Amino acid sequence: MAYTVATEKTVFGNLRTHICEVTADAASGEVATGLTLVKGYALAPVSMATAAPLMKASGGTITVSNAAGGDHFYLTVYGV
Secondary structure, three states, rough: OOEEEEEEOOOOOOOOEEEEEEOOOOEEEEEEOOOOEEEEEEEEEEOOOOOOOEEEEEEEEEEEEEEOOOOOOEEEEEEE
């Protein structure tokens, strides 16, 4: 299943910065950030049943696992 993602794009220093608003509809899924390479990211929970979802960046995608359907959070993603 796909996650619902809305992305706001900007620049911070010499990195592109995307703010992704994510709503999980399953325990695991992928967040396509729109970047070629993710250099770092920060999680800001809005409404979550899960205390700590697991996240791993690979290329321009962040794979999320251990989430609950309905979890709503922001990912601030830095990269190129």
